[in-house]
Amino acid sequence: MSPLLSIKNLNVNFDTPDGEVNAVNNLNFDLHKGETLAIVGESGSGKSQTAFSILGLLSKNGRSSGSILFNNLNLLSLNEKEMNQVRAQKIGIIFQDPMTSLNPYLRVSDQLAEVLVVHKNNSRNDALNESIKMLEAVNIPNAKNRIHMFPHEFSGGQRQRLMIAMSLALSPKILIADEPTTALDVTTEAQILNLVKDMQKQYNSGVLFITHDFGVVAEIADRVVVMHEGSAVETGSVEQVLNKPKHPYTRSLIAAVPSLNPRKARSTSKEKILEVKNLSKSFGVQNSFFGFRKVNLVVNAVNNVSIELFSGETLGIVGESGSGKSTLARCLIKLLNSDSGKIFLGDVELTSLNRNEMRPLRTKIQMIFQDPLASLNPRLNIEQTIAEPLKTHFPNLSNNDIREKVISAMNRVGLKPNLINRYPHEFSGGQCQRVGIARALITEPKLIICDEPVSSLDVSIQAQILELLDEIRKQMKLSLLFITHDLRVAAQVCDRIAVMQYGNLLETGKTIDVFKNPKHDYTKSLLSAVPGKKWKKESSYAF
Amino acid sequence: MFLKNNKNNSLFNNINNLDYIEGRSLFDDARRRFLLNKAAMISLLLLTLIVLFSFIGPFFSQWTNEEIDWNALGNIATLGKPSISTGHFFGTDELGRDLYSRVLQGSQISLMVGFVGALIAVVVGTIYGTIAGYFGGKVDSIMMRIVDVLMSIPYMFVLIILMVIFERSVILLFIGIGLISWLDMARIVRGQTLSLKNKEFIEASIAIGVKNYIIIVKHIVPNLLGIVAVYATLLIPGMIITESFISFLGLGVQEPLTSWGALISEGARTMQYGTLWQLLFPLSFFIVSLFCFYFIGDGLRDALDPKDR
Numbered sequence: 001m002s003p004l005l006s007i008k009n010l011n012v013n014f015d016t017p018d019g020e021v022n023a024v025n026n027l028n029f030d031l032h033k034g035e036t037l038a039i040v041g042e043s044g045s046g047k048s049q050t051a052f053s054i055l056g057l058l059s060k061n062g063r064s065s066g067s068i069l070f071n072n073l074n075l076l077s078l079n080e081k082e083m084n085q086v087r088a089q090k091i092g093i094i095f096q097d098p099m100t101s102l103n104p105y106l107r108v109s110d111q112l113a114e115v116l117v118v119h120k121n122n123s124r125n126d127a128l129n130e131s132i133k134m135l136e137a138v139n140i141p142n143a144k145n146r147i148h149m150f151p152h153e154f155s156g157g158q159r160q161r162l163m164i165a166m167s168l169a170l171s172p173k174i175l176i177a178d179e180p181t182t183a184l185d186v187t188t189e190a191q192i193l194n195l196v197k198d199m200q201k202q203y204n205s206g207v208l209f210i211t212h213d214f215g216v217v218a219e220i221a222d223r224v225v226v227m228h229e230g231s232a233v234e235t236g237s238v239e240q241v242l243n244k245p246k247h248p249y250t251r252s253l254i255a256a257v258p259s260l261n262p263r264k265a266r267s268t269s270k271e272k273i274l275e276v277k278n279l280s281k282s283f284g285v286q287n288s289f290f291g292f293r294k295v296n297l298v299v300n301a302v303n304n305v306s307i308e309l310f311s312g313e314t315l316g317i318v319g320e321s322g323s324g325k326s327t328l329a330r331c332l333i334k335l336l337n338s339d340s341g342k343i344f345l346g347d348v349e350l351t352s353l354n355r356n357e358m359r360p361l362r363t364k365i366q367m368i369f370q371d372p373l374a375s376l377n378p379r380l381n382i383e384q385t386i387a388e389p390l391k392t393h394f395p396n397l398s399n400n401d402i403r404e405k406v407i408s409a410m411n412r413v414g415l416k417p418n419l420i421n422r423y424p425h426e427f428s429g430g431q432c433q434r435v436g437i438a439r440a441l442i443t444e445p446k447l448i449i450c451d452e453p454v455s456s457l458d459v460s461i462q463a464q465i466l467e468l469l470d471e472i473r474k475q476m477k478l479s480l481l482f483i484t485h486d487l488r489v490a491a492q493v494c495d496r497i498a499v500m501q502y503g504n505l506l507e508t509g510k511t512i513d514v515f516k517n518p519k520h521d522y523t524k525s526l527l528s529a530v531p532g533k534k535w536k537k538e539s540s541y542a543f
Numbered sequence: 544m545f546l547k548n549n550k551n552n553s554l555f556n557n558i559n560n561l562d563y564i565e566g567r568s569l570f571d572d573a574r575r576r577f578l579l580n581k582a583a584m585i586s587l588l589l590l591t592l593i594v595l596f597s598f599i600g601p602f603f604s605q606w607t608n609e610e611i612d613w614n615a616l617g618n619i620a621t622l623g624k625p626s627i628s629t630g631h632f633f634g635t636d637e638l639g640r641d642l643y644s645r646v647l648q649g650s651q652i653s654l655m656v657g658f659v660g661a662l663i664a665v666v667v668g669t670i671y672g673t674i675a676g677y678f679g680g681k682v683d684s685i686m687m688r689i690v691d692v693l694m695s696i697p698y699m700f701v702l703i704i705l706m707v708i709f710e711r712s713v714i715l716l717f718i719g720i721g722l723i724s725w726l727d728m729a730r731i732v733r734g735q736t737l738s739l740k741n742k743e744f745i746e747a748s749i750a751i752g753v754k755n756y757i758i759i760v761k762h763i764v765p766n767l768l769g770i771v772a773v774y775a776t777l778l779i780p781g782m783i784i785t786e787s788f789i790s791f792l793g794l795g796v797q798e799p800l801t802s803w804g805a806l807i808s809e810g811a812r813t814m815q816y817g818t819l820w821q822l823l824f825p826l827s828f829f830i831v832s833l834f835c836f837y838f839i840g841d842g843l844r845d846a847l848d849p850k851d852r
Contacts (some may be wrong), residue, residue, distance in 0.1 A: 335746055362750065389751045
């Protein structure tokens with residue numbers, strides 16, 4: 001059987017002010033009917049550019065050469081008009097962020113029916129009826145009424161369903177999915193992956209699934225192409241690549257994926273470093289006129305949460321977006337003032353302190369942020385950034401002492417000290433996160449709150465940062481409050497886990513207990529939704 | 544604003560003699576892009592020449608701006624023509640005064656009005672806007688309502704009344720222009736501050752315990768400088784035009800002082816008597832300078848925010 005799509009010697013180059021950059025280098029693969037081919041790679045591996053060149057969507061400074069054969073038609077030789085026909089009718093695409101592909105000012109019904117009216121010459125009424133059927137097919141409840149809503153009235157997962165419905169409207173032969181679940185919560189992700197699987201069976205189409213997540217690969221793929229710096233380093237069946245990887249790069253990538261088997265619990269001391277009692281925080285959606293406020297709608301972001309953290313322990317706070325885990329962190333470090341409840345750091349109660357009284361305590365409690373680049377001031381160089389806590393809390397230090405301390409902190413987080421004059425935009429994401437960690441460590445705190453510190457990093461960098469955090473925790477006898485949505489990371493990092501949903505704390509317990517015997521239904525559904533849970537992977541790095 | 548941060552160099556570099564890798568700050572990048580922008584660089588050169596000329600030029604003039612050439616007075620159209628031999632390089636005005644000296648004097652005043660207005664806008668607008676944006680809540684509401692109220696006053700009308708009640712003077716003109724120039728700037732800066740203050744690096748500084756005024760000075764203002772600089776360069780020509788308009792109406796600067804607007808107004812009145820140079824010389828200075836300011840502003844915008852093009 002001849003393949004549906006055959007890519008031969010594909011090269012993609014970009015003209016940039018710094019010269020020509022090669023994004024995809026001599027790529028070959030086939031996609032067959034009824035098959036899901038996953039392209040896996042870290043950022044910058046060229047996986048998305050491959051998809052864009054198939055669809056002729058490269059940005060203006062990009063050029064592709066080689067051949068992309070589809071029905072004996074070389075897609076690279078088509079002009080824009082011919083390509084449009086192929087794009088609409090033969091190849092569907094789903095992007096990472098569905099909101100960018102839906103027009104926010106048009107009703108969903110208009111956007112969906114438009115496709116059918118233009119390409120199938122349906123009448124307006126038929127198109128609408130068919131659109132409703134499609135929405136039902138992608139499991140959108142109450143499709144008949146909701147089809148007249150605007151895209152922002154749907155949740156993230158539902159928007160992704162809309163996109164799937166739209167891209168499947170003309171029953172294409174090929175569906176290209178570019179990281180379709182990366183922006184979604186794990187339970188929604190599982191539903192979308194199931195939907196893609198069902199749709200594929202129903203239409204018997206070929207799916208090209210681009211992802212960075214080996215869990216997703218294990219869940220959905222038949223065959224896998226592993227890409228690294230523009231080249232395919234390994235191609236094979238999913239069992240072979242995941243369980244017996246041949247290429248050293250694939251092996252190192254898979255080794256970096258945290259296992260879902262929780263690591264052994266450590267014995268921790270009984271000294272409480274942090275105790276939170278009945279903490280609540282709500283946000284009002286406000287109307288304001290001349291500063292006089294009327295609260296209209298109240299959202300309980302954190303609702304009556306009590307946790308405790310022992311010295312030397314890592315407590316994970318796990319939950320999906322909107323669970324209030326970040327709000328909790330911001331209340332603990334007093335970026336937000338909580339409404340009620342008590343926070344004890346050691347013996348000191350924090351909620352009653354004002355800004356000035358809180359200041360000296362901030363040397364003991366520090367925070368690491370989610371977005372490494374955004375958490376560094378772009379106008380300050382690395383030394384100025386790392387030295388800021390010192391200048392704030394120890395204004396009498398000489399410049400020489402400060403530099404010495406900055407350099408030792410940089411050594412500790414694995415940054416070369418001669419990078420001291422560089423600026424954040426000259427660093428990679430992993431390096432920026434190291435700078436953020438150095439800044440948090442420099443006052444030698446007792447407790448560090450990590451707000452999704454690795455969720456925006458590639459899997460191999462993620463492993464390095466997690467190892468670094470653990471090493472530092474041991475050396476400096478730190479306690480960590482580790483906020484994450486990724487249960488794989490939580491399993492490897494945390495001693496105990498607290499599960500949150502809609503601002504409520506559902507259960508707390510030793511990681512191994514929560515993973516093996518979850519008490520709450522929501523915890524169960526979270527655990528069962530983790531992609532690739534059937535893929536038994538041995539932990540290759542443990543803390 | 545393109546001054547490099549010299550702090551690092553002043554630090555003692557004697558800690559185990561490392562080969563420090565030079566960093567490339569965002570301003571370094573911007574300066575490089577600006578220097579590559581031909582239109583902006585030519586404009587900067589031209590403008591520098593105009594500014595220098597307006598201050599050095601008087602040393603070469605043979606007439607002061609107050610002297611009246613009694614020879615030319617009766618017959619300006621022929622004897623008051625631009626000529627090297629009479630010493631009137633740009634000719635004379637209707638009263639027989641040397642136009643070369645008058646244009647230079649006018650250039651000084653007009654440029655000063657522009658720069659002073661922009662300076663007030665930058666200083667007051669930035670401080671006001673950052674405070675309103677950073678502290679938010681009631682502070683923000685009250686401060687911005689004040690701006691709204693000031694903005695809704697028809698300032699041109701008020702300025703003209705002020706000019707009529709008090710004596711017409713340059714100082715009053717500066718005050719009038721200064722009072723209105725910072726309002727837009729304050730709004731722009733406030734908006735930028737609002738989006739900046741929710742960035743994670745500001746949160747990080749608060750978590751560290753940095754004091755508010757240091758956060759404003761060290762983290763917010765440097766990140767605003769780009770947009771402030773761009774807006775200020777585009778504000779200068781606006782100020783010059785406002786002043787010229789008031790002077791054109793005959794209300795701005797008063798004799799013996801003059802400005803581009805006043806000179807253009809006088810020149811335009813005598814256009815049909817064959818003394819066209821009286822209009823063309825001040826007008827060409829006016830137009831070339833405005834063009835330069837706009838090109839520099841565009842260049843700065845492209846250099847400071849390459850994504851916004």
